Amino acid sequence: MVTEAKPKTKRQIVTLTINGDEHVSLVKVNTTLLDLLREEFDYTGTKKGCELGDCGACTVLLDGEPVNSCLILAVEADGRSVTTIEGLEKNGKLDVVQEAFVNHGAIQCGYCSPGMILSSRALLNRNPSPTEREVRDAIAGNLCRCTGYVKIVEAVLAASAESKA
Amino acid sequence: MIVPEFDYLTPQTLNEACALLGEYGSRAKVLAGGSDLVVKMKNGLLKPDYIVSLKNLQDLKGIRYEAGTGVIIGARTTHNRVVENEILRERFPSVSAAAGTMAAYQVRNIGTIGGNLVNAVPSADMPPILIALSAKARIVGLSGERLVDLEEFFLGPGKTVLNQDEILAEIIIPDQATTGSSYIKFGLRRAGSLAVAGVASSVMMDGEMAEDVRIVLGAVAPTPLRAREAEAVLRGKKVSQELIEQAGKIAAAESKPITDIRGSAEYRRHLVDVLTRRTLKTAIEKGHV
Numbered sequence: 293m294v295t296e297a298k299p300k301t302k303r304q305i306v307t308l309t310i311n312g313d314e315h316v317s318l319v320k321v322n323t324t325l326l327d328l329l330r331e332e333f334d335y336t337g338t339k340k341g342c343e344l345g346d347c348g349a350c351t352v353l354l355d356g357e358p359v360n361s362c363l364i365l366a367v368e369a370d371g372r373s374v375t376t377i378e379g380l381e382k383n384g385k386l387d388v389v390q391e392a393f394v395n396h397g398a399i400q401c402g403y404c405s406p407g408m409i410l411s412s413r414a415l416l417n418r419n420p421s422p423t424e425r426e427v428r429d430a431i432a433g434n435l436c437r438c439t440g441y442v443k444i445v446e447a448v449l450a451a452s453a454e455s456k457a
Numbered sequence: 458m459i460v461p462e463f464d465y466l467t468p469q470t471l472n473e474a475c476a477l478l479g480e481y482g483s484r485a486k487v488l489a490g491g492s493d494l495v496v497k498m499k500n501g502l503l504k505p506d507y508i509v510s511l512k513n514l515q516d517l518k519g520i521r522y523e524a525g526t527g528v529i530i531g532a533r534t535t536h537n538r539v540v541e542n543e544i545l546r547e548r549f550p551s552v553s554a555a556a557g558t559m560a561a562y563q564v565r566n567i568g569t570i571g572g573n574l575v576n577a578v579p580s581a582d583m584p585p586i587l588i589a590l591s592a593k594a595r596i597v598g599l600s601g602e603r604l605v606d607l608e609e610f611f612l613g614p615g616k617t618v619l620n621q622d623e624i625l626a627e628i629i630i631p632d633q634a635t636t637g638s639s640y641i642k643f644g645l646r647r648a649g650s651l652a653v654a655g656v657a658s659s660v661m662m663d664g665e666m667a668e669d670v671r672i673v674l675g676a677v678a679p680t681p682l683r684a685r686e687a688e689a690v691l692r693g694k695k696v697s698q699e700l701i702e703q704a705g706k707i708a709a710a711e712s713k714p715i716t717d718i719r720g721s722a723e724y725r726r727h728l729v730d731v732l733t734r735r736t737l738k739t740a741i742e743k744g745h746v
């Protein structure tokens with residue numbers, strides 16, 4: 293009988309730039325990016341909902357693009373840059389999208405808000421003047437059980453208008 | 458939810474990846490975007506001992522045009538890149554549109570066209586339009602590479618012609634004389650829902666004559682299905698409303714749907730009729746859209 297060599301790749305060093313700061317950790321390779329952010333680095337603004345890619349609560353920006361962090365293994369994101377909701381505020385000032393969500397009553401329980409705001413921020417980065425339909429398409433992967441979406445869409449359109457003013 | 462443990466392998470070349478897959482056989486799984494694999498592992502449906510990540514294989518990413526060959530899409534290209542790509546938008550906007558019907562924006566930044574094909578789920582959104590456009594799969598394995606018509610690629614739910622050591626490298630949409638193509642997906646919501654049925658049609662029109670027609674049905678059989686009898690109704694004929702209606706009915710009769718939570722077999726057959734007519738009309742009147 294040949295005994296198989298015990299696998300040695302169960303843990304790996306992962307380096308991420310999170311909200312501009314470099315973070316290094318030795319992670320089990322089956323850790324999701326979501327769990328690494330929340331459990332290891334305390335970025336608990338990134339929410340855990342369905343864990344299957346359906347709800348968008350776990351949305352973060354990976355190299356600027358919104359993704360479901362529950363579907364991505366941390367090791368797959370090694371060397372890349374992540375923006376969480378904590379990273380949007382600059383010098384103590386909320387981002388215009390965050391500001392607009394507050395002012396338009398687009399937040400009720402708040403569980404969907406971090407993901408919703410990051411999806412909206414990414415939309416405005418690639419398309420500064422979206423139509424209502426484009427806003428709805430961009431946040432289609434972010435489920436909200438409270439607001440009915442109307443206030444959220446209003447907030448994103450307002451943030452777009454304000455950014456141009 | 459916990460992803461079961463595995464060994465993580467990150468080959469630097471396609472050859473190395475094939476060697477690892479050949480060595481570990483059914484104990485290994487390829488990881489592209491992971492939007493299917495990670496979900497299946499969390500649900501306990503798959504517990505591979507080894508994961509072979511394609512993340513370092515940059516050659517498998519991107520879309521290019523080669524005169525005399527066609528549009529070449531790397532298997533690791535994500536859906537959003539297919540949606541936005543200028544080459545596709547100019548030549549085959551129907552392919553970009555099909556990619557845009559999938560999931561939602563975040564998943565489309567993760568999921569890849571290769572994963573969508575190799576997954577071989579009957580409701581997958583990319584196979585019908587790609588088969589309608591006679592696309593080919595470039596497959597690389599330990600003993601070299603081969604080109605397979607995408608139409609021959611699918612063997613059953615979750616089953617493709619890929620051997621254990623093989624990787625889907627590229628999808629090639631050949632230069633062609635088709636004049637129009639269209640995919641319409643019917644889902645229960647506008648986003649984040651799988652196809653209850655999806656139909657793609659391509660046509661090669663000469664004035665009002667349909668020189669060639671391809672109709673491909675999704676989510677109504679174990680694999681994507683060519684509706685050959687429906688195609689024959691139109692091929693070589695002057696197109697008329699009556700013939701299009703006849704093609705719809707025949708395509709519905711050719712489909713082999715099942716009843717599941719998304720819809721009954723009867724409803725799916727009705728959808729095939731409607732979507733066949735709509736995609737044919739769109740392809741005939743509007744070109745590749």
Ligand SMILES: Cc1cc2nc3c(=O)[nH]c(=O)nc-3n(C[C@H](O)[C@H](O)[C@H](O)COP(=O)(O)OP(=O)(O)OC[C@H]3O[C@@H](n4cnc5c(N)ncnc54)[C@H](O)[C@@H]3O)c2cc1C
Nearest residue numbers: 345487489490491492493494560568569572573581582625
């Ligand atoms: C919330 C959600 C919504 C979705 N909605 C849709 C939808 O509307 N329509 C739809 O069609 N799909 C949908 N999907 C399914 C999935 O996202 C897509 O099929 C996607 O394209 C899979 O690609 P991937 O790169 O993530 O695949 P992975 O999960 O990485 O891989 C899928 C399978 O293919 C194999 N594989 C991947 N790439 C290769 C390759 N190059 N060579 C050999 N084998 C390979 C893997 O081993 C695995 O078995 C959805 C998924 C989620 C989570």
Ligand code: FES
Nearest residue numbers: 341342343348362
């Ligand atoms: S927790 Fe990731 S999509 Fe729901």
Ligand code: FES
Nearest residue numbers: 400401436437438
């Ligand atoms: S505010 Fe409660 S889920 Fe959106």
